[in-house]
Amino acid sequence: MFDEIARRDERAREDADFLADVACVALNHLPPRYIRHDVDMSFFLSPQEQEEMQKKVRKAVKDALRYVAERSNPDGA
DSSP states (O other): OHHHHHHHOHHHHHOHHHHHHHHHHHHHTSOOOOOSSHHHHHHHSOHHHHHHHHHHHHHHHHHHHHHHHHHHOTTOO
8 A cells, every 4th residue: 555655646755744644544445454465465365356455445545645635735725
């Protein structure tokens, strides 16, 4: 998820607080998955499940970036 956030937004690459806020909001919109290593995900999920998870992550990150950016802009624009 952090890679997806950093790939989509320059501010997230430079501002650790912004990155953390976006990650927290995105995680709140994703189903829990307790995977410590990438190899675990490959072992426990089918390719279709992995693709579905990636789609959910992309959408959650997109929505979270918009949400946090709107609320962190002092003039509301």
